[in-house]
Amino acid sequence: MAILRLLELAPAQQQAASGFLQTSAWLLVAIPLLSAAFLLLAGKRADGWGHWVGVAAPGLAFVLGLGVTVSLLGGDAATRVRSLHLFSWIPAGSLHLDAGLRLDPLSLTFVLLVTFVGTLIHVYSVAYMDHDPSRRRFFAYLNFFIAAMLLLVLADSYLLLFVGWEGVGLASYLLIGFWNHETPNAVAAKKAFVMNRVGDLGMLVALMVMFASFGAVDFTTVFHGAPGASAGVLTAISLMLLLAACGKSAQFPLQAWLGDAMAGPTPVSALIHAATMVTAGVYLVVRSAPIFEGAPNAQLVVVIVGGITLIFGAIVGLAKDDIKKVLAASTMSQIGYMMLAAGLGPIGYAFAIFHLVTHGFFKAGLFLGAGSVMHGMDDQVDMRRFGALQKFLPITWATFAIAWLAILGIPPFSGFWTKDKIIEAAFVGDGWRPWVFGLVALIGAGLTAFYMSRLFFMTFHGTERWTKDQHPHEAPKLMTVPMIVLAVGSAFVGGLLSIGGAFSTWLEPVTGHHEHAEPVLSVPAITVATLVLVLAGAFFAWRQYVVSTVPVTPPLASVLTRAARHDLYQDEVNEALFMHPGQYLTRSLTYGDRRVLDAGVDGIGRLVAGTGELLRRWQNGYARSYAATMVAGLLILLVVVLAFQS
Template sequence: MEKFIYIALFAPLVGSLIAALFSTQSKMVFTGWFTSFMLAVSMYASLNLLYYVYTEDISLHIVLFDWIVIGNLDIPFGFVVDHVSVVMMSVVTVVSTMVHIHSIGYMEHDKGFNRYFSYLSAFVFSMLVLVMSDNFAVLFIGWEGVGVCSWLLIGFWYHKESATWAANEAFIMNRIGDLGLLLGMFLIYWNIGSLQYDIVFAQFSTLETSTLIWIGALLFLGAMGKSAQFPLHTWLADAMEGPTPVSALIHAATMVTAGVYLVVRSNELYSLIPEVGYAIACLGAFVAIFAASMALVNNDMKRIIAYSTLSQLGYMFVAAGLGAYWIALFHLATHAFFKSVLFLGAGNVMHAMHDELDIRKMGGLHKEMKATSYIMIIASLALAGIFPLAGFFSKDKILEAAFYSDATVLWAILWITAGLTAFYSFRLVMKIFFGKANYSEELHPHEAKSFVIAAMIPLAILAVIAGWFEHSFVEFVTKILPTWETTNLEHSTAWKLILVTSAIAIFGIAVAVFKYKRDGFSKSWEDTFIYKLLSNQYYIPKIYEVCITKPYYAISVWVWKVIEIKFIDASIDGLAHFVNKMGVRFRPIQSGNLSSSLRLMTFGLILGLVFALVLSVL
């Protein structure tokens, strides 16, 4: 099975390199289909590995080559395919393949068609390096790789200032988190002398609690940056400046969940420091309701879905923080399917509406785009957690985990968030597909191409059925993850929790359908303080601008003008002028006259002898 590991890992890289050869040339459909084919090959290999690990119940490990060998430091470039990494590999390759195919239709008129597919496949390769690595150093290579590719893809339309600004914001925010991850890695090596997962995880129990808390907090800081957790969250919504399929792949299904994967992978560490885990869960619950509240009033189609992603990441961190690692991984997988297809559906709507994003300028598109409408309704039902779709199974398990852990406040926050999620999901559906058509008569909305819809169908099916495999999933991943079962929860109590959660989700949907079937809420609502607070993202971007960005810029300008120009540059220029003037003054002694040269030599010799004599006396 070793060959499948290499195929799964390197097939996207081959596609990326081939597409890169044509990156400066005009559009070639070949690059889109070739990279999609290579992703399909990677998906086939990943699913084969999933079947093999599931049936044989073993992990596969390979060392590609010795990477860093200096003294006692020995870091191989190795990969592991076990019960956790193979799940991530399968999710990444399945979603990536469908996104690549969808992108062929979405990017068909773009001048950067070839370059786009090179970037997108390079991202998938980096993501696979991240999830398949067998040590923290190789994980960090993939971690930075997905960051670079995300920067390239967010700023893909570099002629737009808003796109380049968003790309830089995402890159800088992630650097803050990456510093934490690096410091955590340094602490691990300093105390254990290795970065290999199996060695490190086995040695964690020998370290002092204070050291473990520092390591856990620093690793989570890295997860906060990558998964856009408060206060490093602002970049995710702004990242919607990139092409919509990029949002589906990177900012919904794969890269943003890397932080959750890091916590799940490091479960042996966080199991030893439950206080840090509880802090992670509290932050996750806050982010869940915080992001959901902003989605309630936003009118940008892609940003609503982005805030939804933030909210669902909060759910995942609640589960991981409370020690329910398999539940966090389960929701990660189900969320990848229904959220990615939501973004792809939004891409279809954008094409039909000539890149319009304001949902207030849509409406009545169901009759023109029935396939997209049905798929987005299915994905929205899954997101809302309605039985029997995938989101119902994974989200309810998180709420059960919070209730079972006696984290009543966290459960209440997640329960309220479930209602808000259902409301804003169907507010989006109703404003786009139903009600009065608010778009210009000059527009003629139309359904996406058949192969684009075909690429979305597998993800929509998975959004429906993925939750049905809950028992097989838990049996599979708990071979290496801690078992978490709500065994102390009475059967009747578990059913009551399910009914209560389903009730608030159905209520949220009903309110959205009822209100937006007509004209929605009154205009006076938009004049209230709460609406302005939510629509302005709690004024956090403004606070960052006033308290961080502008002061930092002012300090930078002062340092440039005073320190660099007046001190450093002036000192160097002054030294240069001094040397030049001395050269001008001493130039006459180089007359070429032999007598003058001999006199100078004699003078220098006498001066040297006098200097030596003085030193000997002293």
């Protein structure tokens, strides 16, 4: 059964890349990488114009990516998976590790999204970072990120993917801590670093298990061998990959870092922590479809993780007053949707990626809008201090409104075409699952409508609540134009790509063809229910935040609201579960690095450290006891040798 499904999954045979455009696809990674190196090495001379080099790099990559995509579209659907061999990386005996790129609809979708949205955000940053003395360094990091992200999605093996994976992680820490002269920012960067290490551990173990079972780590061999592997092995690999995905995509239980990551400059939040890097986990799951297909239990875990995160993020978003933290919570929740869809199997893959693309547009637009608001309000982020900004920032208001309607899923805006499909897909199946998953997705849509409307109304409508010395003003053209472009995308991309199921068909060489399946409720019923919930959410937000006045200080609220304001006590849970028990064991050996606020993950290390402390006592510095140890070692050696000899 599993084998049949897998054959269905991989209809397109891989071919070697041909033509000038495809064979020069390595430039996609090389151009931004060179640009980053140039910007870092150029020194102060390039301060005046270096950022334009930084803008040109992703622009060029986009043009090239578009060329490659067109060249693929020119051929038959069955020929749309191309491989480009770069060089032989590690030839160890009969085992070869090659470095190569894989050009297929899935990777190219990412290439286009990353380079297009990336270019816009680069342009925006030129103005946003105008007054920052280290703007050149900022652009170097952004370019480096683009290069690493493109390597991640273009890699043809898990190992090369892992290189890109580490690269985007590195870029992310560098940019979160970009203003690291402020301690909270440095702490946030560190938290992201530590949480991501846990995820990477999953990736490393998955690599090793793959290697042990298939003797290779490239996609082709692994996917070819997956149907023959035992369910246990596939489940183990899947769960480890899921752990990696959870770390990178801020999914439960490794979600805590994303909110703090908002300490980075807003364009960074838009590019890395909304549109691209955090969706790498979804990419990983969809890319590894043949492995997950053989491990239904792991798929169930993916769906559950997605479902929990989707509700978790939405609840946190309900109560936050910091505009960027609401958007961060919303990102977490939307990626939860994608994860859920990716866990549903072939029926969901295309929609997971589709939602990822539209989300890339509207969430980047929302973040850039938030950046524009902060720009006009002296870096104020407290929404209780906004209000009635519509007249002062008309362009920001208009673009923000479109992105808001898109994330709500109001037809005909982009989000409707993708989120609604995920909700429908969640309702497909037998037994209890469609009901639970479907309802979770449905409720999530209602919650999303409430908190996003709350954000929109608190910022742009209602009464003016800012202080006297603030003078809200519209952002310069370099910032508004990217916002307008993204707004146009948020409005139309979903609808346009849905015509005749264009996007699903495009992805078919990777995700496989899937016949339409009937959900347990009829499709119109689901659509209507979703819309009713969304409108109700928006209405309640309007009543509470436009009709009645918004207090400037947060009122004392119910237990649930307070919990949500504290991110549902995620940091406290981390501390209680991992950090404190570990610390209790090893309190004596804390070293200089004490100011880890909530690196719960350290606790695991500390548990091991407890054992280490015991062993360390053995190392007492007396040469006589070392010699005694050696004699004991020799005796044991002798005993073992002589025992096994007979």
